[in-house]
Amino acid sequence: MSVPNATEDLSSEVEVDAFRRLFPVRYFERHLSESIRPDGRPLKEARDTSIFLGSVASANGSALVKIGSTTMLTAIKLEVMTPSLETPDEGCLAIDFHMPAICSPIVRPGRPAEAEPVVSKQLSDTISSSGMIDLKELSLVSGKAAWMAYLDIYCLDADGALFDTALLSAVAALSHVKIPAVAMNDDGKIVLMSDEDGKKQANEQVNKEKRKLTLKSIPLSLTCILHKSYILADPTAEEESIIETHVTIVLDTHGQLVSLYKPGGPVLAYTSAIQDCVALTRQRVKELKSFLDEANSAMEVE
Amino acid sequence: MEMDRPDGRSPNQLRPLACSRSVLHRAHGSATWAQGETKVLAAVYGPKAGTKKNENPEKASIEIIWKPNTGHIGQADREHEMILKKTFESICIRTIYPNTTTSIVVQVVHDDGALLPCAINAACAALVDAGIPLRHLAVAICCSVTDNNCIILDPSKQEEEKAKAFAYLVFPNTTVSVVPEKSLQAGSDPMAHGIITSVTHGAMSVDDYLHCLERGRATTQRLSEFLRKNMEPKSTREASKAG
Numbered sequence: 001m002s003v004p005n006a007t008e009d010l011s012s013e014v015e016v017d018a019f020r021r022l023f024p025v026r027y028f029e030r031h032l033s034e035s036i037r038p039d040g041r042p043l044k045e046a047r048d049t050s051i052f053l054g055s056v057a058s059a060n061g062s063a064l065v066k067i068g069s070t071t072m073l074t075a076i077k078l079e080v081m082t083p084s085l086e087t088p089d090e091g092c093l094a095i096d097f098h099m100p101a102i103c104s105p106i107v108r109p110g111r112p113a114e115a116e117p118v119v120s121k122q123l124s125d126t127i128s129s130s131g132m133i134d135l136k137e138l139s140l141v142s143g144k145a146a147w148m149a150y151l152d153i154y155c156l157d158a159d160g161a162l163f164d165t166a167l168l169s170a171v172a173a174l175s176h177v178k179i180p181a182v183a184m185n186d187d188g189k190i191v192l193m194s195d196e197d198g199k200k201q202a203n204e205q206v207n208k209e210k211r212k213l214t215l216k217s218i219p220l221s222l223t224c225i226l227h228k229s230y231i232l233a234d235p236t237a238e239e240e241s242i243i244e245t246h247v248t249i250v251l252d253t254h255g256q257l258v259s260l261y262k263p264g265g266p267v268l269a270y271t272s273a274i275q276d277c278v279a280l281t282r283q284r285v286k287e288l289k290s291f292l293d294e295a296n297s298a299m300e301v302e
Numbered sequence: 303m304e305m306d307r308p309d310g311r312s313p314n315q316l317r318p319l320a321c322s323r324s325v326l327h328r329a330h331g332s333a334t335w336a337q338g339e340t341k342v343l344a345a346v347y348g349p350k351a352g353t354k355k356n357e358n359p360e361k362a363s364i365e366i367i368w369k370p371n372t373g374h375i376g377q378a379d380r381e382h383e384m385i386l387k388k389t390f391e392s393i394c395i396r397t398i399y400p401n402t403t404t405s406i407v408v409q410v411v412h413d414d415g416a417l418l419p420c421a422i423n424a425a426c427a428a429l430v431d432a433g434i435p436l437r438h439l440a441v442a443i444c445c446s447v448t449d450n451n452c453i454i455l456d457p458s459k460q461e462e463e464k465a466k467a468f469a470y471l472v473f474p475n476t477t478v479s480v481v482p483e484k485s486l487q488a489g490s491d492p493m494a495h496g497i498i499t500s501v502t503h504g505a506m507s508v509d510d511y512l513h514c515l516e517r518g519r520a521t522t523q524r525l526s527e528f529l530r531k532n533m534e535p536k537s538t539r540e541a542s543k544a545g
Binding site: 106114117118120121122125129130131217244245251252255256257258259260261262263264265266267268269270271274275278 | 356376377378380381384385387388389390391392467469472474495496497498499500501502503504505506507508510511512515
């Protein structure tokens with residue numbers, strides 16, 4: 001590392017953009033000492049969040065979520081399948097996270113991004129650990145038919161806090177999904193009920209009307225980055241690349257800790273730092289829950 | 303609260319530990335680590351010249367290859383690779399050999415609960431065996447919370463599956479040094495109390511998690527001693543036999 005004095009002299013002569021690229025850590029620390037971040041946010045503030053439900057009309061449930069510039073689109077497709085022998089009255093949920101080349105200049109087509117399988121696994125673990133979905137609700141006829149829900153999350157713009165945005169969009173889509181009305185016809189197969197209802201008497205109605213899933217406790221998360229003694233909430237991609245210590249905390253609406261994920265990093269997390277991060281996450285969960293409720297009630301009005 | 307564990311251990315008791323170093327002759331460093339039935343073999347090759355495309359060439363890079371005991375490599379294995387990579391990047395002194403890659407190959411021999419901590423301990427022992435410069439050692443432990451809110455350490459696979467939640471925690475090794483204690487502290491906590499890595503599964507209350515941290519910290523002392531004893535070079539032990 002260059003001698004501190006030399007950098008101080010340079011900083012007054014070098015242009016801001018060049019300084020930002022050449023000495024990213026020092027650029028960042030100069031902002032931190034004023035308790036602000038390069039994009040003007042205070043240290044503990046998360047970026048603007050918006051949730052749009054029902055953006056994919058052909059899917060059974062969908063949500064487009066933006067946290068700052070990070071954009072994730074989730075779509076849920078339901079398909080009828082035979083349940084496994086071990087769980088005859090449970091459906092199945094398959095979660096897949098994709099990072100197509102559109103999301104970031106680092107991701108090239110053909111080669112999956114490093115973050116992809118990790119976020120995908122984290123999401124499936126979090127959703128199953130939280131017990132949000134009761135798979136029994138996805139059952140149609142015990143032992144013969146059940147719903148298989150394919151949850152596909154596409155990252156459209158990767159600008160930091162990928163897991164937070166992906167989780168929020170998955171949860172929003174699950175709160176929006178409507179299970180279609182189906183009936184069992186004479187061959188014992190499940191068919192979608194059309195609006196005509198012509199052959200209604202011949203068919204056994206398995207699912208009378210479109211219904212939503214009951215979500216027990218919704219997991220929501222916040223990623224924080226730790227640098228020396230500073231804790232910053234909701235990092236952008238630039239901040240994530242400079243600071244290597246990330247902590248992601250997932251709390252559900254009942255206040256239970258669903259996941260505390262800290263994959264290494266040069267800064268050690270002491271109990272006080274963990275408690276601070278948990279407090280920040282609690283606040284954020286309240287905020288996100290209110291956004292989600294707003295979006296859902298807006299959909300119902302329509 | 304009395305807790306009846308299927309194998310008769312007390313809640314704070316770890317399974318018997320076993321570690322052997324230099325088990326592979328072609329690898330620059332290798333070690334096996336067994337906690338009860340869970341056994342992992344780690345091998346270290348490096349530093350080798352050159353770094354991968356997306357890595358920073360000004361620092362040494364760490365590459366992890368995780369091999370499951372059965373089946374193809376899936377998402378879970380990629381996640382384990384990433385967790386180990388980030389954990390060891392913070393332990394290794396990366397400024398010493400810039401533009402090199404050190405590969406750690408982790409082979410799961412048998413999985414009977416607490417697999418990730420076992421793998422981290424094995425990889426750490428293998429890094430020491432290879433002589434890669436490290437800032438400090440890492441000890442990993444698994445704590446699980448049972449349905450009746452009891453915290454048990456080092457669960458077996460059966461106990462993990464029944465538990466309400468479990469957490470894999472990695473702490474820095476307690477250092478034995480000539481430097482006075484105060485300089486190792488950051489604020490009011492000694493260095494050994496910070497966590498390097500934490501991965502949790504299942505829902506538990508925040509207080510339960512903090513209790514798990516405390517129990518984990520208390521146990522790292524024992525694990526650290528075991529690790530250090532194993533680090534002693536074989537020659538001194540043989541010399542004492544001769545003498």
